[in-house]
Amino acid sequence: MSNRAELLDLAAGLFLLCAVAILWRRDVRAQTAWLSGQGIALAAIAAILGAQDARPDLYGVAAGVALLRAALLPTLVRRAIAARAEDRESAPLINVGASLLAAVALVLLAYTVAQPLVRLEDTPAARALPVGLSVVLIGLLILVTRRKALSQIVGFLLLDNGITAVAFLAAAGVPLLVEFGVSFDLLLAVLVLRVLTARMRNLFGGSDLDEMRELRD
Amino acid sequence: MSAPVLVSLAQVLLVLLGAPLLVGAMRRLRARMEGRTGGGVLQPWRDLLKLLRKAPLHPQGTGAAFRFAPLLGVACSGVAAAAIPLLSTRTGLGAGADLIAVVALLTLATAALALAGLDTATAFGGMGASREMTITALAEPAVLTAVCALAAKVGSTNLPAIVAATLSHGARPASPANLLAAVALAVVVLAETGRLPVDNPSTHLELTMVHEAMVLEYSGPDLAMVELGAAMRLTVLLGLWSALFAPWGITTTADPARLLLGLAAFAGKTLLLGCLIAAGEVFMAKVRLFRVPELLAGSFLLAVLAVSASFFLA
């Protein structure tokens, strides 16, 4: 096996490890640190794919991803936490142990459903596809099971990282423009959510989603 | 005596003599980071020798379990030290050096000490035993699943075989399966050796104790054996971890010169890992007892991922 494929595997492994760590930790600040790590791993995946297919544009994408996912977005989330200390704990709906066991099931599920795709095209990138899929599912799990709006943002970012990874691995990279378009949408979304949570906090004194149910009318 | 047997004996001797020094170095580093000077690397040995010279006591109402658990602890760690390829893959136990058997042997020592804690009939002894057994029970799935990930590729749970296979492929230790399994086992090693964030080895408050609470009743030579056993356990587990994930320096022969190199590598790696743990402990607080299962569930998840990753990645 080539050196590059091994590096790709390693980056994919790190990518998955970061997702698990985000699920594992309760402290949102620690989660953002892992999110940065994941952004770096994602950028590494893009760069390795670029080197493999000799596509310089992917280097650009990698740089963009690194800037945005590893630095900008986590910093935004961290700023949002800095304002209020009590939101640091992610307050999961089901206990962390159970959600970790659920993640075991999800990863195995991702692995099972990705098998036909892997068989279709047996490249190192395709074989790493279940990793991306797993991260998407774990992101969704966090979105579903976490109570605080901030940890929902983390879950959202995780989900998007997963989708991006799937895009890289399955289609060997998306056009530069599309990637940046998506990324800026994401940035916008995070900013909006941040502003919203800040305002909610000022109005209601907390961002517990269960307590927001009354806001629907 | 054949060379592999000598290698094993050397490993046992090394762990026996070196374990207290490792603990001393870790305490020293921690003291320095806290602005103190600390007791020096040799202090644990001084403590041990003093304890051995003290008068042995027989606490009323304790029985054989209490009396023999410390010795069993040292014996189990010693046998593990003989089995794990710390210096060379040619250890004297050959096929007996099985990863599962070594893990089970260390569990046996834990169970014996827990029985000793219960045997004292004191509240603290029972409390420590209960907590220790809870943690051990929950750590087991992560260990064996990680073992599964490591063994699946080599096709054997034999330790020298696993280490030799890793050594023969230069870049193998960095595969994603190994990476995930390494993190999983690292958490387990922390839990099994009673380090932060699972247990605080330097606590004086009985209600927060896990391992310490079981041994409150020991004194003199018995306590020396308990402490020596704990130190050897730490060294052996760190050695096992480094043999599995950073096997550099371990020879596949019994050549004396290479063994010396292996010795230096072993000392360096173990010291580095020990110092990492000690330094980490300065920054960390103990987690609540009922969050420990979360920690171990995460470790189990990583181990399962390691197994899956060994299939879908590389």
Add this chain to the structure above:
Amino acid sequence: MSVNLPGTALAVAAGLSAGAAAAALCAPDRIRVRLVGTLSALLGAAGAVAGGAALAGHTYAARLPDLFALSGVTLQVDALSGVFLAIAGAVVSATSIYGIGYASGPGRGRWAQALWPLFAFSLLLVPAAGSVSTLLVAWELMALCSLLLVVSGDPASGRVREAGVWYAVMTHLGLVAILTGLLWLGAAAHTETFAGLRIAAAGISPAVRGGVFVLLLIGFGSKAGMAPLHAWLPRAHPEAPSPVSALMSAAMVNLGIYGLVRFGLDLMGAGSRWWWLTTMTLGALSAVYGIVQAAVANDLKRLLAYSTVENLGLVLVGVGAAGVFQDSGHPALAVLALAAALLHTAAHAAFKTVLFLGAGSVLHATGTRDLDELGGLRTRMPVTTGVFALGALGAAALPGGAAFPSEWLLLQSLIHGLAVPGTLVVVVLPVTVGAIALSAGLAVATFVKALGTGFLAKARSRAAEQAHEARGSMRTGMGLAAAACAALAVLPGAAGPALARATACAVPGGGPRVSAGVARQLTALGSTLWPLMLVAVTLGALVLLRAGLALVSRRAGQRATAPLWDCGAPPLTARMEYTATSFAEPLQRVFDDVLAPESDLDVTPHAESAYLVERIAYSRAVPDRVEHRLYNPVVHTVRRAGLAARALADGSVHRYLGYGFGSVVILLLVLAAAR
């Protein structure tokens, strides 16, 4: 022609069984117990000889057409039957000797004693059966005898009656499932002998075979304590007299495994993959659920019963894995997994006999099974404690224990199974390994609890303070079982050839070459464990010597005795000890979602002020959740249906006759329409 060893031994066993039963009914009281016990022990020995001979390669087949009115009796003994014959025989021997001392007390009826040899013989007859009808008859005999023995403990007690009802209902529902399944199979194959079925099974449609397997899995699985059909076990085992519990838990439940292996693997040729994945999943589930319940149980015998659920779950995992590997064309792995399952069955039988007999001695000596009231037995019952410790070491699957080699082998087969291609295998195997590991870890905690709070430390009640050592024959019985435990722990390799022969019966593709490979592997296992043990023992001795030296060099005299450290504030009473409940509390909290324990806190304030507490009552119970969630609704529905049906029965004879007449007419109409 030379004498056929298994056949002769079985005939001897039959004679001894009849003799012992007759002796129980007729012999004078003075010698009755001793005579029945001795004859039953010999019966067991004969069974063990039959099994041993079968394992050594002797086979036996016979047809006795006149023995039974309609179908006759067909017997057939091969190495696979041999495993179960040998186990059952050995367990019968140990428990019968134990029973002499146990039954000597007052209130032991003749009928209960007469049933004992019959039950024992039925345990030998089931694996020796060579046709469906013989198997069913033997099975029913076994079920009936065991049921009567369960309720023989104390028929007046409500709990015993309740246990009896549960056991009766579940064992008969299981029988119905087996009966239906086997009749269906027999009808499809047009034969009822095993030899005929083996040939005909290949021609039966997969759908029929699948249906038969599901029925058999339900029937045999419920006998083997497979979750969620285990509910009778934790009820029947604690209430039955201890030798009966031992015999049921160590020998009878194994026959469920025998049925599955015989029909699923041997006669129906492994079938489809989903059969075995189901078996494996249910096995893993049973293992984890059983041991979680055992970990929080206070009743020593209930704990042991749940441990049986766990261990049989592990055996089911092995059997399931064997099926999966066989199905995917890896006979060598299948043989390995099946050998692990059979070895674990034997190991479980050995240590569970020890543990149940030990628990019986404790019950005999103290009158309680509640771990929270025991403790301190170590000084008063040293032999029982030692033997129980050996059994607990086995049950915890630690090195030196009986179950360690078999669990090790099981893990080996699963780990090597990862090489089998197939997504499902890759998904299922790691999770199964995790489940086995979790059950092994919890088993350690469970048996540290059982030994530590039950036997070590201080007595927690007067009953435990006044305990006495078990009688001579009880000690002998326990000692025999403990010796078997020790042998399995240190010499598992010796079982290699026998297991190879037994697995060759069930895994046809294996062939002698593969079996020889397994034998080699098992021998290697034996030699693998030897150095470990040896070195551990030597090192232990060395360290001991060192400690002794330190002692001698410092002070020639004895160790000074000091009071326990009580934090300076005496007295340190037994009430301050950790109890079994408090020991298991962290685990109970961790598995809160699985166990759903019920706790009740009742605070009675003082009459004068609401802020002063007069009394606090706390109670906690961990009911079987499966039973609550699954069985109770079914029972309620059935009861409601029954009540509704009572409206039909108003006592009028005419009406009842009318029902009969009506059904005959409807039946005839259906037949006519079908024509």
Add this chain to the structure above:
Amino acid sequence: MLSLLRKIVSVGRVAEPAPPRPEPAAADPAQRIRTLRGSAQVRCVDAGSCNGCEIEIGQAFGPVYDAERYGARIVASPRHADVLLVTGPVTRNMAEPLRRTYQAAAQPRVVVAVGDCAIDCGEFAGAYGVEGAVADVVPVDLAVPGCPPAPDQIVAALRRVTGR
């Protein structure tokens, strides 16, 4: 975490340089009991003090005085201990626990009376709740006078035990 690391680096070592070893005297435990040379596990017993001495003992084991570098370490059980640091006048309620603590420690053991109260009941002499000085209850090997004694005096006493 980074800020903590920065603080560790910037503060560095705060332990004061070790003062010269106290002159060994014939009455020193280290001279009498060769077993304890180089290592002493310490158990503190508050027999009824005002907690002034406890604060000073805490300082003695803190970063500045750092008694650990001379081989002394605080432990959680008298079974593990060689040295009992007893403070305060012995109150009636603490007399028996003190005796039992002394018995619980394995031979050889050293009792250090810390503070004036421990030596002669100090301010509390003759009070109704006081049983007597520490020496009235258990044999005392070393005394550290002062109300409260300074940490360096406590450290010096411990050095007399460990001989370092």
